[in-house]
Amino acid sequence: MAGRVYVNNQKAYKAGQQIRADVQIYIKKTLDYVSRGGTKLFHALKTFGISTAGLTALDVGASTGGFTDCLIQNKAGKVYALDVGHGQMDYRLSLDQRVYLM
Template identity: 50%
Template sequence: MGQRTMPLWRALMDGGYAYGRAQAESLVLAGSVFVNGQQAAYAGERVKPDARIAVKGSERKYVGKGGLKLEGALRHFQIDVTGRIALDAGASTGGFTDCLPLWPSRNIANKAEKEAAP
């Protein structure tokens, strides 16, 4: 049975390179995305989960894609977090916790999804 594939735009989002499909498509159209060393032609092309994806001139901004999602929501909904205390309930990779210090929030606490057994 063949290996499952996914659209390139989804792989870009899952990899933390884009926070939405439109941004992923823009990266591909700009010629910035490479799959296994070859420049990607379109955002809908199917890629294997183990494909090597690189975005030219881009480094991951946050440790997880949650940071990109949070940044997108803060910008889109124009949420002011100045002086607020934030809780990242269910922190896993820490993207939210990584994103908020770049905004003017006062304090951030996180609660990991899984805790070590006593």
């Protein structure tokens, strides 16, 4: 679990956790990227002090585009998003002129 679900102000640790009907459930803020992969890449870029500004990048196994999203939000010039699957890329990213789907 991503640690975003709370039951009565307590973090839920199991997806199959049974709860009563009268409890308060809320989901902590949405992700900054289209998948958790983007969050992981962001932390790596930050930890190692890597700037992607103006760079051309290749996202191998792009899927929904978490890495691609992170790179674009961090000012990459172009991202070639490569995947064997079709129709998986986030729609917003698929329309971005800096993203080249392959």
